[in-house]
Every structure is written in C-alpha cells, then in structure tokens.
Amino acid sequence: MSVDRSVARQGVTDALPLFVPAVPFGLVIGLAIADSGMNLLVGWSSSSIVFAGAAQLTLITLLGSGAAAVAAVGTALVVNARHLMYSAALAPAFQRQPAWFRRLGPYLLIDQVFALVAVRPEEEPDRFRTYYLAVGATFWSLWLAVTALGIVIGPVIPEEWNLEFAVPILFVGLLVLGIDRWPKVVAALGGAATTYLAAGLPNRTGLLAGAIVGILAGTFAERYRDG
C-alpha cells in the first residue's frame, strides 16, 4: 500500500484546528462520566465504542440521572441519526474503495471528518483513503485522550464548583448554534414543551416523546414554510 505522506500530514493539520472546539466538549464528557456513578472504564469506553460527543453526553447524563436504559439508548440513537446523511453523501466515494476500508471508514465518520472529506469526493481513491484515515485517526486518538483527562480531573475539582452544570450549558450552546431558520425554533419548542408535559412518564421516557414530537413539528413547519 503506497502511503502518500504529504496527504497524511495534510489530514492531520486540517484536523487539529477543528479539534480545538471539541476540547471543552471532551472534558465535560469526562467530568460527566466521573460524576455519573457508572464504572469509569465503561464510561470511557463510550469514546471508542460510540465515538460521538453529543450522543455520548446524552447517554452518560441520562444513565447517571437514573433514566431507564431504553430512554437513554433511544435518545442517544436519535441524536446520532444525522449520521445517515453522511453515509448517504459519501457512499459514491466509498464504492471505489477496498472492502476493509468500506467497513472501517464508517466507524470514523463523525461530524468533523465528514466536514473535511465531503469536499474531496472526486479525489483519487488512494489519496482519499489516506486523507480520511489521517483525519479520523487524529480525532480518534485526541478524543480518547481528552475524555480520559476529563475523567481524571473530574474528582479533583471541588464539588461546590458544581461543574456538572456545564452539561446543560453545553446543550444550550449546541441548540443555539444549530438554529438557522424558524422551523428549527418550532422543532425546539415542540421538543421542549412535550418533554415538560411528559415529565411524569416513568424513567424519563418523556424525553423520547419530546424528541419525536419536536422532529415532526419542525418537519411540518418546514412544509408550511415551503407552501
């Protein structure tokens, strides 16, 4: 296998600046794992097994707050459903790749990897693969390191700092950053109101109801907007 070192180096240098905004995210996930009461190694294993910040934070926070596993798993999976779009968008580029990479590549297909490789679909297959692996491996190794760091420093930080409150702040940030049109406001309000009204449902299953109603509300609002 011929590896083009300059392409690999390009992948690493493109990935590093995109990783910077993910650093606080990874630290907060580590803190959430330390705070959740779950086995630390199991919590940290989510960084390699799930490898997706928002879904990991959702899963860990909900499991830690006593939600039923089905609600925690269901909500985390809904969060990651957006990856279907990435899979569909990159499918043509992957058809020119060897079988081993068609199986390994999707494992690394997170938001930032997609953002970097989606603009190079026409690239020669060897170069595409080297670049993809360099970007993916950079994110993967840094992500495992940063979440581990969060787990280590979590217990050292005094409890009265209430650092666990960083979790809802981070979710509010993700919410605000994702809103670029009014149907998304409708989706957010629908999700929030339904979750609030369904709070009495056992084991936080109201959260799943909120997610589904929010998505449907946004879809209808979009249809109304398009006339």
Add this chain to the structure above:
Amino acid sequence: MGDLIAVLVVGLGSYLFRSIFILALANRRIPDQVLVGLRFVAPAVMAALVVALLTDSEGNVAIGLPEATALLVGGAVAQTTKNHIWTLFAGMTVFWVVQALL
C-alpha cells in the same frame, strides 16, 4: 453490566447509521421526507434534553436564579460568538457569580 450494554447498543446503532449507505444501500437515496426530518433532530433533541435536565421526575422546575441566568447568558454568548469555549466560560462564570451574590 447494564451500562456497558447500553454503550454497546448505542455504538452498534451509530455504526449502522454511518455505514448503511456505504455498505448496503449505495444506490439508494434517502427519501426527501426523511432528509427533512433529520434536519430537525438536533434542535428537537437538544431542547428536550435541556428541559429534562432542568426538571425533576414530577415535572417541577429544579433550577434557581443562578442556573437560569447562566443558561440565558450561555445561549446569548453561543449566538454571538458561535463558540463552545466562550459559551461554557461565560455560562459557568455567571453561574458562580450569581450563586456567590445570593
């Protein structure tokens, strides 16, 4: 054990989402209706999560003034700076300051 199974199920599901079109449905398109729906996953779920984290299991609001102020400021900073680091920094600082003042 239960937690590990939950992590494994989410990991497997995420891999399926990321791989299904690449491995199995390369010539299929996602129906337009589904594509539109996927756009609203993030706002719907994030808003639902925030509400779930701020209410107790009986639906009572479980936050005080420091939390509410911090979330409003955090949201405003996210809107202005588009940056998670500033959002976290501003939100937590406001939270600590308001808490100390009360």
